[in-house]
Amino acid sequence: MRTSYKNVTGLGSAHKGVEHYVKQRVTAVALLVLIPLFLLQFLSSFTSGYNGVMAWLGSPFGAAVTFLCISAMVVHMRLGVQTAIEDYFGGFLRTLGLWLNNLFSLALWLTAVYALISINFGS
Amino acid sequence: MSANWSDPRPLSPFTSVWRWHVTMVTSILHRASGVALYGGVFVIVAWLAAAAEGPKTYMKLMSVMGSIPGRALLFAFTLALSFHLLNGVRYLMWGKGVGYDKETADRTAWVVLVLSVLLTLAIWATAYWGLNLLSVGG
DSSP: OOOHHHHHHTOSOOSOHHHHHHHHHHHHHHHHHHHHHHHHHHHHHHTTHHHHHHHHHHSHHHHHHHHHHHHHHHHHHHHHHHHHHHHHOOHHHHHHHHHHHHHHHHHHHHHHHHHHHHHHHOO | OOTTOOOOSOOOOOGGGSOOOHHHHHHHHHHHHHHHHHHHHHHHHHHHHHHHHOHHHHHHHHHHHHSHHHHHHHHHHHHHHHHHHHHHHHHHHHHTTOSOSHHHHHHHHHHHHHHHHHHHHHHHHIIIIISOHHHHOO
């Protein structure tokens, strides 16, 4: 519960700590599996040039691994950089940093999703 | 950091008040490599977008990343990723209460530092000689 004084001053717990902690750890464990899987598949498709890469990204499994890996990475990096910004910056710079962090993370994720959709369903 | 910082609540401790030790180095490197990998995710998404855009854009990106500065950047990302991944396992174990005593934490810090360099070299050796990757280009 937040008192009106806390809301005005913006001090005190925001009650997002546990969610942040759990999300960061769940994506960390997921990435321990996804990154080696992604790297191995990426490297072997890369040897066959552009067509090899497109064939891998256009396969259901390749698209799924890429989507899951990038999604987990974006969530993980957003939370990590959020903590770094909160540690080193205050006031306007903190607000600006957190905004840019959120916008940049969202933009990266949407770009990746759009690219995967156009590779798999585009003409 | 901010010159006109007026919030009386404490910030994170700064490096100037600590004696350097190996667990501190891994802690700083974990944050530094994590922030660096922000750029790494950008490169992966750029690669994905270039692939979706078509062979011409894809080849252009390949020639940029295949140049010497491009390869140096990719090598740095590999090193940052290897370290962040291996050191992250330490933190996950700590979260379970495992390996948190001073001696073990010091030892695993050194192990992670050495292993991350070896892993990076192994990945690049595989790419160069095992798969002959970078001669493929596009």
